Amino acid sequence: MALDQSPEIDYDESQEGKEMTFLEHLEELRWHLIRSIAAILIFMIAAWFLKGLIFNTIILGPSKPDFWTYRMMCKIGTSVGIDSLCVDKMNFSLMSRQVSGQFMMALTASAITGLLIAFPYVFWEIWRFIKPGLKLTEKKASRGAVFFVTLLFMMGVLFGYYVVAPFAINFLVNFQLDPSIENQFDIQSYIGVLATLTLACGITFQLPMAIFVLTKVGVVGPKFLRDYRRHAIVVLLIVAAVITPSPDMISQIVVAIPLYFLYEISILVSAREEKRKLKEEAKLNS
Structure with missing residues (x-):
């Protein structure tokens, strides 16, 4: 993985290398924040008008037995002879126990949706504020940061939505201490x-991006990451167990495998940055 190319645009080339006062920095930051908040609000308003589709199809998707993940689990289970992987029903009902509950949930869901969709632009605005303060070599080394941060974030969100959340929700809603106890969850808790x-x-x-930054500042290196690979695997398994409430090993392994691949990618990123x-340093010393 290399931070090579990305559709980044320098917002004001004339500002490059120009000294700015503290107040000018604050003014520049203010406008970056204003544009970021405006982008979130625009997508939030759009999500509000599409709240029916967002709630029924996206948010409530993992609560339905016909959700894509559950169908795939059933197919895999049937092919290997484990019928218990099939989800026939979700043993719970959603309720709103407050007068303004559904309205507030629609508002919250719209805000979260607006933030997720606007994330690439918001991070780009943050990067535009930070970038002028970097050295030329640092700018070259971090080229493509916006693209890779956005790509990894969206991959993580999709992985969480289609893998982690369905496993967790399916386990939690079907867990019962006694058959006489009904699972009735508040919509706020579910969301x-x-x-x-x-x-x-x-x-x-x-x-990988965190390791890139840590390697850049000299905190870690590829040798350190390779030497402590076994320890990292244990940590990744613990993380998988924490974010996956389901006690079965299959769920935890499914979550741990992508995390391990990310760790291996982080080693490659660290090695490239150290190289x-x-x-x-060799050019400076020559």
């Missing part, structure tokens, strides 16, 4: 679990 797991995966998938740093 909270779905949003938390999905966003957590989006953040977790930033591991680049050694080349620069």
Whole structure:
């Protein structure tokens, strides 16, 4: 994985290398924040008008037995002779126990949707504010940062939505201490679990970018990551167990495998960045 190419645009080439006062920095930051918030609000309003589709198809999707993940689980289970992987029904009902409950949930869901869709633009605005303060070599090394951060975040969100959240929700809603106890969950609780797991995966998938930054500042290196690979595998299994409430090993392994691949990609990213740093040091010393 290399931070090579991305459709980034320098917002004001005339500002490159120009010293700015503290107040000018604050003013520049203010406009970046204003544009970011405006983008979130625009997508939030659009999501509000599409709230019926978003709720019925996307948000409530993992709560239905015909959800894509459950159908795939059933196909896999049938092919290997494990019929228990098929989800026939979800043993719970959703309720709204507050007068303004459904309205607030529609507002919250619209805000989360607006933030997810606007994330690439928001991060680009943040990057535009940070970029002028970097050295030329740092700008070259971090080229493509917006693209890769966005790509990894969206991959993590999709993984959380289609893998982690369905496993967790299916386990939690079907867990019963006694058949006489009915599962009636508040809509806020359901959306909270779905949003938390999905966003957590989006953040977790930033591991290669985090390793890139840590390698750049000299905190870790490829040798360190390789030497502690076994320890990392244990940590990844623990993380998989934490974000997957289901106690069965299959669910935890399904979650742990992508995390392990991200760790291996992080080693390659770290090795590439360390190699680049050694080349620069050799040029300076020659």
